Amino acid sequence: MIVSGERFLADLEALGRIGWVEGEGMRRPAYSPSYDEARSFVEAKMKEAGLAVRVDGVGNLFGRLEGSDPSLPAIMSGSHLDAVPGGGKYDGPLGVMAALETARSVAERGIPLRHPFEVVGFTAEEGGEMGGTFGSRALAGLLEEPLPEEKLAAIGLTPEMVRSSRANPSKIACYLELHIEQGPFLERRGISIGIPTGIVGISRYSVRLAGEANHAGTTPMKERRDAMREAAELLSEWFAWTDSRDDLVCNVGVFSLRPGAAAIVPDRAEFTLEIRSLKDSVMDEAAGVFRAFLGKRTRAAVSMEPLVWKGAVDLSPMLQDAAEKACGEMGASCVRMPSGASHDANPMARITPTGMLFVPSMGGISHAKGEKTAPDDLVRGAEALARTVLEADRRL
Ligand SMILES: [Zn+2]
Structure with a gap:
């Protein structure tokens, strides 16, 4: 020693x-x-x-x-x-x-x-x-x-x-x-x-899905533009994809809904998406995949803004x-x-x-x-x- x-x-x-x-x-x-x-x-x-x-x-x-x-x-x-x-x-x-x-x-x-x-x-x-x-x-x-x-x-x-x-x-x-x-x-x-x-490396994005607020008791399920549901479906598709990869990890650590009331269908879901990888190209590839999944959410207006990009x-x-x-x-x-x-x-x-x-x-x-x-x-x-x-x- x-x-x-x-x-x-x-x-x-x-x-x-x-x-x-x-x-x-x-x-x-x-x-x-x-x-x-x-x-x-x-x-x-x-x-x-x-x-x-x-x-x-x-x-x-x-x-x-x-x-x-x-x-x-x-x-x-x-x-x-x-x-x-x-x-x-x-x-x-x-x-x-x-x-x-x-x-x-x-x-x-x-x-x-x-x-x-x-x-x-x-x-x-x-x-x-x-x-x-x-x-x-x-x-x-x-x-x-x-x-x-x-x-x-x-x-x-x-x-x-x-x-x-x-x-x-x-x-x-x-x-x-x-x-x-x-x-x-x-x-x-x-x-x-x-x-x-x-x-x-770490990349972070701010993601937003905008639907339509409405009465949670009277609006039929199929007619809702529910930002929360859109986000949930998006993220479940996304995490199924990330599970298939061993060259990256991903986290959604901040999530918020508006207006944030039990009896109102949320008109907005916002969250941060964080992707980490040893390869810059993998981080960019993953962000592209997420963007494609996001594009499929037709019941909400969507946006994805970069917040952090560290190689x-x-x-x-x-x-x-x-x-x-x-x-x-x-x-x-x-x-x-x-x-x-x-x-x-x-x-x-x-x-x-x-x-x-x-x-x-x-x-x-x-x-x-x-x-x-x-x-x-x-x-x-x-x-x-x-x-x-x-x-x-x-x-x-
Ligand atoms: Zn330390």
Whole structure:
């Protein structure tokens, strides 16, 4: 073992008590007092480990260990320190604390590293005023100008602070992130480590069906232009189609009816349609299929407006190989798989070779207080990360 499992777990649990509300889960949004406390906790641990610490303009935290060749760019590893309301302890902090454990184990044991190694705790990955992966998008220079001054002021930032957080990609050799899987794939198969090959893209649409409101008691069934029924038939046809595909997932998470009364046939149904896939072309194909199904609803006027389109991201094959080798050295089972959730690795992949590692989520639960990963799996993840960093240091 390279890392100290006991120390790593103790620190991860201690960090998990900051912002934890019994019965409710985590309350640690970015730019809040509990968030600041969590960042200070990690900062102190970084200093204890002898890392050079800095915080950038938006609040991303860095701890740097120098390598033997100062001319080389840094291997960066971490994740985020903020949490969704009522979330768990490991979504984000696991990756930060495992990177920190890697840095201090490497330093303590005098393991030679050629590249500098930088631990990063990103801010505001889970969204808020500025949308998800805010900290890593600021670092990657992906935030669009003009920056919204009022929104930034609400979280104590200025456009200048955001611009100053942009990193020079030539100073970064690669980015590695350990994260909980947030799904049931690994647990169901009894596999210890997942190696994502890419992060799925997300497309969202706002869909509307407009019928005719009428008396729910006196209007004969066949004469109704019922927006709800049209939507129900449309969605059942759609989900039958999505079930036949293993290269995409789809969700209707928001649905509303108007006028919204028990005795009135609804004249309007509105919902969001979300499609995720590792292939941009599949997302577009699926949207086309949905549009065709929608076109068949002759008893309603229909519309479908795009809301979000974020392309899929490929992760570095070299880092996937490095991770697989690391798992082999440890005798840990591993499998390549897609990442269905977005992560800080997503913006990072746009500026540097990026890799990820997943550990199993018990029951596939996340973004909820019941989120849990077995201690052995947490430690195995940290060890796999450390070994992947060392392997990347040799290969880069
Ligand atoms: Zn996360």
